[in-house]
Amino acid sequence: MNVARSAADLEARPRAVAIGTFDGVHLGHRAVVQAAVAAGPRPTVVTFDPHPRTVLGNRVELLATVERRLEVLAEAGVEDVLLVEFTPEIAALAPEEFAAQYLLDIGAQTVVAGVGFRFGRRRAGDVDLLRRLGIDARQVPLVEGVSSTRIRQLAHAGDVEQAALLLGRPLEVEGVVVSGDQRGGTLGFPTANLSVGRDLLVPGFGIYAGAVGDRRAAVSIGVNPHYGGTERRVEAYLLDWAGDIYGKRLVVELWQRLRDERVFASEEELVAQIARDVAQTRAATRPV
DSSP: OEEESSGGGSOOOOEEEEESOOTTOOHHHHHHHHHHHHHSSEEEEEEEESOHHHHTTOOOOBSSOHHHHHHHHHHTTOOEEEEEEOOHHHHTSOHHHHHHHHTGGGTEEEEEEETTOOBSGGGOBOHHHHHHTTOEEEEEOOOTTOOHHHHHHHHHTTOHHHHHHHHTSOEEEEEEEEOOOOHHHHHTOOOEEEEOOTTBOOOOSEEEEEEETTEEEEEEEEOOGGGTOOSOEEEEEETTOOSOOTTOEEEEEEEEEEEOOOOOSSHHHHHHHHHHHHHHHHHOOOOO
């Protein structure tokens, strides 16, 4: 998949364009993207980074990094992405200016958006305006019960299985492996300590079964109360793995919440519980 950060870097050719922020690329977003893929001309996505709401002064817990969003869009059959850097200047463009620069100039013949999608200054642009500009503009109905807000609520509650049903894939937490306390290794369960971007959603505290690629992982999200911790940590124990992954990006799927984190009567009791967590992780089923 080709990723352009300027409209000038995309050839003007007949395109079916899905437009939206598509944070998380959940089932509702996928319906929009698939409508563009099915429309005929070269399937293209016009999307934004940073999230427009953050530029307008709101905090947004992102469901995925831009890198992960692009990976999922590629898996969905998108051939080109125009990743627009969203700035106050972009927000101030008249809808006609935005459509000319970011849709018509790349050859958009069909534009697909979700119901309620608006663009341009004061959110004045809509599909009717696009139609007046000669574009075959289509709206895709919302998928009932599916929204980024609902997925965030489920994630905070630790209900990763229900969140997966709305995403169409397991809920993920992503980060770069950094050095930690090295305590897991002394217990026989060395973990990868993830540094997670401050704007990324992190699910509720607890112990989870999941996976990193084709390798199962037992995942701890929390403060390590047994050792009196206060700082949030995201740690993944990759089953049957040995190797150096410091500095590597990991995308960790969360399949099932196993239990709360807690304080144990002894270190031996803690180790025994971790062994049970690992056994449950081996037996866990990917939710979708």
